Amino acid sequence: MAYETITAVKEGPAFIITFNRPDKRNAISTVVMDEMMHAAAAAEADDEVRGIIVTGGEKFFSAGADLNDAQALSSPGETHAYMRRWHRLCRSFEENAKAVIAAVEGFCMTGGCEFALACDLRIAAEDSSFAITSARIGTVAGAGGTQRLPRIVGTARALEIMLAAEPIDADAAYRFGLVNELTPKGGALARAREIVDLYATRAPLSHAFIKRAVYNGMQMDLTSALDYEAFVVTSIYETEDRKEGIGAFLEKRPATFKGK
Numbered sequence: 001m002a003y004e005t006i007t008a009v010k011e012g013p014a015f016i017i018t019f020n021r022p023d024k025r026n027a028i029s030t031v032v033m034d035e036m037m038h039a040a041a042a043a044e045a046d047d048e049v050r051g052i053i054v055t056g057g058e059k060f061f062s063a064g065a066d067l068n069d070a071q072a073l074s075s076p077g078e079t080h081a082y083m084r085r086w087h088r089l090c091r092s093f094e095e096n097a098k099a100v101i102a103a104v105e106g107f108c109m110t111g112g113c114e115f116a117l118a119c120d121l122r123i124a125a126e127d128s129s130f131a132i133t134s135a136r137i138g139t140v141a142g143a144g145g146t147q148r149l150p151r152i153v154g155t156a157r158a159l160e161i162m163l164a165a166e167p168i169d170a171d172a173a174y175r176f177g178l179v180n181e182l183t184p185k186g187g188a189l190a191r192a193r194e195i196v197d198l199y200a201t202r203a204p205l206s207h208a209f210i211k212r213a214v215y216n217g218m219q220m221d222l223t224s225a226l227d228y229e230a231f232v233v234t235s236i237y238e239t240e241d242r243k244e245g246i247g248a249f250l251e252k253r254p255a256t257f258k259g260k
Contacts, residue, residue, distance in 0.1 A: 001042070005032045008039040013050035013200035014193050015043035015098070018057060025063035026056045028111050030082075032066070033089045040092045047259055050204065051196030052096065054119060055103040055189050061128070062112025065143070086111070086143040090118035094215060097208035099199055103188040104128045104179075107167065114143035117152060117178075120211065121195070124170050124179045125188045131167040151218065153177050203241045204259040 001008075007018045017039050019026035036054075043052045056062050065086075073079045093100045093115075102108075102119040108130050116122050116130075124130075132149065134141045141149075141162060150158035153176045161168060161176075173179040183191045199207065213232045217225035236242055240260040248255035 001038065003035045003039070005029065006035050006039060008042070010046070010049065011193070012197070013048065014053055014196040015039075015046065015049040015051070016053045016055065016189075017043075018055050019062055020057075022057070022059070024066065025060055026112065027063050027066040028089075028115065029066035029069055030085060033085055037089055037092045040096055044096050044098055047204075049098055050200040050202075050207075051099045051101060051192075052093070053101050053103050053189065053192045053196065054093070054115075055192070056105065056108075056112075058105050058186060060106035061102070061104045061108040061116065063107070064110030064112045064114075064133075083142045086114075090115060090144050090148075094118040094120075095211075097204075097211070099196070099207055099211070101192045101195060103192040104130075105186065105188050107131075109167070110134060110141065110145075111143050114141060114145040114148070117148040118144060121180045121192075122178065123181050123183060123188045123192050123195070124173060125185045126170050126182050127185045128170045128173070128179075128188075129167040130161075130170075130173045130178060131165065132162050133165040135163060135165040149178075201254075203245055203255070203257045205236060205239055205241050205257075206245075209236050 005021050007020050009016050017036065021027060043049045073082055100119045101121045101123060102116040104116065104122060104124040106128060108116055108128060110131065110133050113130050113132055132141045132145045140146065157176050170179065170182055174182050181191065209232050213229050217228055220228060241257045245255045
């Protein structure tokens with residue numbers, strides 16, 4: 001499918017989605033959301049894809065929500081529907097069976113940052129920066145920022161970032177745990193590709209089940225989460241990939257996983 005606001009290309013095991021609105025600094029409009037969700041579904045349905053990479057290109061990741069869309073909202077009902085659309089966007093990547101990596105160059109702001117928080121990993125160039133600036137314009141982060149950010153960096157750090165509404169640099173983002181790994185400028189996408197190449201040697205069902213166990217378990221008390229984990233492990237032990245993986249280990253040969 002040809003997209004208007006993004007590009008989507010498969011390169012080996014990686015499905016690379018690139019925001020493509022440079023004149024708008026990759027602001028995320030409702031059209032962008034719909035195209036992103038379509039691309040995520042296409043990647044999830046492709047058995048050859050082992051990881052999704054989202055990037056904004058070499059200069060910036062995203063300036064955040066398209067404020068033209070936000071400014072046009074004229075009622076609580078419209079605003080609620082708009083925010084639910086944001087939530088569907090983020091969940092379509094967070095709940096995707098494939099691993100999702102945000103490869104960040106330059107600035108990653110507010111809605112763009114909130115989207116990146118819904119990715120499984122964030123790989124960022126050393127000149128990148130991150131912010132949730134809602135307090136500057138009299139709003140509250142509504143695409144998951146108030147919930148995902150404290151789960152990733154802790155409550156105090158999340159409040160520090162959102163109350164100040166100032167950008168933090170890549171070093172601070174890495175220290176806070178917002179970023180998994182730093183690369184030299186221009187290197188985020190290449191490093192993300194390397195990670196997907198590694199993931200291509202792992203069991204795809206394991207990745208899907210790991211994501212489900214971690215994200216769902218984080219919403220539970222520990223006892224319930226451990227019970228849930230046991231259920232997930234019991235389920236995956238019935239798969240062909242589990243038999244192949246253990247068999248390959250015992251036979252000292254590379255495993256050939258089929259996602260079954």
